[in-house]
Amino acid sequence: LNEEEDPGGAGPPVEGPGRLEAEIASLRRELDQAREREARLAAILESASDYAILTTDPGGRVTSWNAGARRLLGWDEAEALGMDGRLIFTPEDRARGAPEAEMARALAEGRAEDERWHARKDGSRFWGSGLLLPLRGAAAGGFLKVMRDQTARREGDERQGLLIRELAHRVKNSLALILAMARQTGLRAADLDGFLSAFEGRLKALAAVHDLLSEAGWRSTPLAALVRAALAPHDDGRVRLGRVAELRLNPAAAQDLVLALHELATNAAKHGALAAPHGSVRLEGRIAGGELVLSWREAGGPPVAPPTGRGFGTTLLERVVAHRRGGRVRFDWRPAGLACTVRNWLLAALPPDEFALLAGSLRPLDLDLRQTLHATDRPIELVYFPGSGMVSMVAALEGGQLMEVGLVGREGMVGLPVVLGAESGSVEAMVQLGGAALGLPTAALAEALDHGAALRALLLRYAQAFHVQVAQTAACNGRHPVEERLARWLLMVHDRAGGDTFPMTQEFIATMLGVRRAGVSVAAGLLQRTGVIAYRHGRIAVLDRPGLEGTSCECYGAVRRHFERLLNNPAGE
Amino acid sequence: MRGDAMRDGESAARPNGAGLHGLKVLVAEDEALVALDLECTLRELGCDVLPAAPSVAGALAILGAERPDVALLDVSLADGSAAPVAAALAAAGVPFAVVTGHDAGGIGEAALRAAPRLGKPYGLRDLRATLARLSAASR
Numbered sequence: 001l002n003e004e005e006d007p008g009g010a011g012p013p014v015e016g017p018g019r020l021e022a023e024i025a026s027l028r029r030e031l032d033q034a035r036e037r038e039a040r041l042a043a044i045l046e047s048a049s050d051y052a053i054l055t056t057d058p059g060g061r062v063t064s065w066n067a068g069a070r071r072l073l074g075w076d077e078a079e080a081l082g083m084d085g086r087l088i089f090t091p092e093d094r095a096r097g098a099p100e101a102e103m104a105r106a107l108a109e110g111r112a113e114d115e116r117w118h119a120r121k122d123g124s125r126f127w128g129s130g131l132l133l134p135l136r137g138a139a140a141g142g143f144l145k146v147m148r149d150q151t152a153r154r155e156g157d158e159r160q161g162l163l164i165r166e167l168a169h170r171v172k173n174s175l176a177l178i179l180a181m182a183r184q185t186g187l188r189a190a191d192l193d194g195f196l197s198a199f200e201g202r203l204k205a206l207a208a209v210h211d212l213l214s215e216a217g218w219r220s221t222p223l224a225a226l227v228r229a230a231l232a233p234h235d236d237g238r239v240r241l242g243r244v245a246e247l248r249l250n251p252a253a254a255q256d257l258v259l260a261l262h263e264l265a266t267n268a269a270k271h272g273a274l275a276a277p278h279g280s281v282r283l284e285g286r287i288a289g290g291e292l293v294l295s296w297r298e299a300g301g302p303p304v305a306p307p308t309g310r311g312f313g314t315t316l317l318e319r320v321v322a323h324r325r326g327g328r329v330r331f332d333w334r335p336a337g338l339a340c341t342v343r344n345w346l347l348a349a350l351p352p353d354e355f356a357l358l359a360g361s362l363r364p365l366d367l368d369l370r371q372t373l374h375a376t377d378r379p380i381e382l383v384y385f386p387g388s389g390m391v392s393m394v395a396a397l398e399g400g401q402l403m404e405v406g407l408v409g410r411e412g413m414v415g416l417p418v419v420l421g422a423e424s425g426s427v428e429a430m431v432q433l434g435g436a437a438l439g440l441p442t443a444a445l446a447e448a449l450d451h452g453a454a455l456r457a458l459l460l461r462y463a464q465a466f467h468v469q470v471a472q473t474a475a476c477n478g479r480h481p482v483e484e485r486l487a488r489w490l491l492m493v494h495d496r497a498g499g500d501t502f503p504m505t506q507e508f509i510a511t512m513l514g515v516r517r518a519g520v521s522v523a524a525g526l527l528q529r530t531g532v533i534a535y536r537h538g539r540i541a542v543l544d545r546p547g548l549e550g551t552s553c554e555c556y557g558a559v560r561r562h563f564e565r566l567l568n569n570p571a572g573e
Numbered sequence: 574m575r576g577d578a579m580r581d582g583e584s585a586a587r588p589n590g591a592g593l594h595g596l597k598v599l600v601a602e603d604e605a606l607v608a609l610d611l612e613c614t615l616r617e618l619g620c621d622v623l624p625a626a627p628s629v630a631g632a633l634a635i636l637g638a639e640r641p642d643v644a645l646l647d648v649s650l651a652d653g654s655a656a657p658v659a660a661a662l663a664a665a666g667v668p669f670a671v672v673t674g675h676d677a678g679g680i681g682e683a684a685l686r687a688a689p690r691l692g693k694p695y696g697l698r699d700l701r702a703t704l705a706r707l708s709a710a711s712r
Binding site for chain 1: 603604605606607609610611613614627651673674675676678679692693694695
């Protein structure tokens with residue numbers, strides 16, 4: 001166009017009007033093309049309504065603003081043109097200098113990714129995802145920003161991230177729980193097999209509760225479903241579910257409850273009602289006084305003592321009771337309907353109000369093989385009520401020889417001198433078959449004896465029965481042949497062993513009976529040949545109990561009758 | 574019982590962070606079995622363990638009556654986030670650690686996020702190291 005105004009200027013030589021017209025026509029075409037291009041570009045920009053496309057000058061002021069930008073950011077074009085482009089950043093990002101950093105990076109690297117929360121005109125936010133590019137050509141120095149709204153994707157990512165994080169958290173919590181379970185099971189297991197079977201049962205109970213929790217989305221879970229899941233592996237038709245309140249428990253409470261019920265059911269199957277052919281269990285859950293009260297009642301099983309016992313199960317149960325009291329879940333420990341791992345017959349024979357005198361002071365203890373519970377002439381600080389296992393009362397002679405003078409198992413107590421008013425005894429109490437007992441501090445027993453007439457009477461009758469046992473044993477050891485004494489002794493052990501086989505060495509039997517080992521060998525060989533017992537690898541198996549009773553002298557039966565008469569205690573001896 | 578005797582014997586002369594004997598520890602944990610095991614382990618280490626609290630309310634009640642030397646908090650307790658317990662501990666100047674399966678990013682509250690973390694599942698050595706660190710800070 002300059003050439004039209006300045007035809008004879010410094011431009012190229014003009015060769016005639018035809019040439020000029022052609023040139024003008026060409027320029028017009030180019031102009032039309034340019035306009036068309038611009039219109040097309042504008043149309044593209046406007047049509048790309050999913051994309052906010054805007055340009056700014058080098059200082060960040062908006063120089064163009066498409067429909068997508070209007071839609072996404074809220075400002076219309078007239079408002080946006082000349083506006084500070086930083087306004088589309090969140091105030092926090094502006095304060096941090098994020099817009100300037102983005103421009104600097106775009107200049108230095110040719111592009112800058114823009115992935116962040118952005119602000120709309122009305123202050124609401126969206127997740128913008130796009131690029132900032134330095135403009136080239138005529139608008140050089142300015143910037144082009146292209147971005148789209150990826151809020152939905154971002155929220156999806158965040159949700160997934162949260163889920164993954166939550167999953168990791170739950171897995172770690174479960175691992176912590178399993179580790180705690182392993183440690184606590186291990187502390188109490190007698191051997192590896194015992195550990196594995198107890199641990200496996202607990203792990204399965206945990207898996208059952210996890211199934212329910214994941215069904216419920218790790219929110220609260222219905223009580224009835226938890227109870228059913230906990231009892232299912234133990235239910236052979238003898239576990240009856242009464243009314244269970246409609247209530248939902250949070251995941252931690254659900255887990256504790258299922259583990260606790262698993263322990264109750266396991267105990268019932270091992271030592272309680274479910275161990276007896278006609279025993280049964282009834283469980284109910286009702287709401288009383290704003291609390292959930294679960295009651296577990298066993299019927300038709302061996303006599304049960306109130307909630308005392310050793311081991312993981314009882315400890316966990318006690319713990320759940322204490323732990324959940326604030327959480328409005330507690331167990332209803334009725335003396336008539338409890339599972340318990342220690343069943344000492346003296347304690348079980350006490351009326352409930354007198355048992356209550358002792359209950360707070362009883363503590364569950366292990367009886368370890370060869371453990372000395374009471375030493376000769378040393379003050380007795382704890383008395384023991386065995387629930388399983390066996391304790392020998394052993395007299396030491398001056399030459400260092402030991403001899404057993406009496407036996408105590410779940411029918412009795414260790415610590416009679418205290419009942420009879422003495423502080424110490426003349427014989428040693430030594431564990432001969434490992435088991436479990438409830439320990440009672442001497443002071444607590446003395447206090448309870450002052451207030452409990454039935455307790456006093458019962459323990460005095462036991463003292464008399466035990467005296468008969470000691471006297472009869474002494475007489476027997478003095479007069480009867482070794483095989484009769486051995487048979488008597490094996491019957492006494494069998495009564496307390498809780499099974500037909502028990503670990504026993506001939507040396508030990510010799511010591512207990514005050515016989516030379518060779519004598520025991522001969523006598524045991526005789527019993528073995530007649531098929532009454534089997535003796536192998538340090539274990540004795542009683543094969544023929546009537547045969548053993550027939551071999552024994554009258555001493556076994558005499559002592560047993562005394563126990564029955566004095567204590568109404570059938571297997572006493 | 575042997576553990577008890579040992580603890581009682583040594584708590585009178587509480588060492589200044591050299592060992593953990595007699596260190597009075599508050600545990601806030603809502604899973605009974607995990608709490609039981611933690612208490613058991615702490616006792617083995619010779620610590621004087623306050624009865625574990627399953628809830629914020631329980632922990633605050635204990636703090637109303639006792640002043641532990643250090644505390645171990647699970648991030649979420651039976652009745653909500655342990656943040657109020659953390660605030661009460663901070664106000665009383667009792668150093669504490671959070672015991673959690675979360676990584677730092679998974680912990681919402683700043684007061685809990687900033688505390689030393691004992692990651693679940695933890696071994697004896699991790700527990701001992703955390704206690705030693707807290708015990709040193711409690712002096």
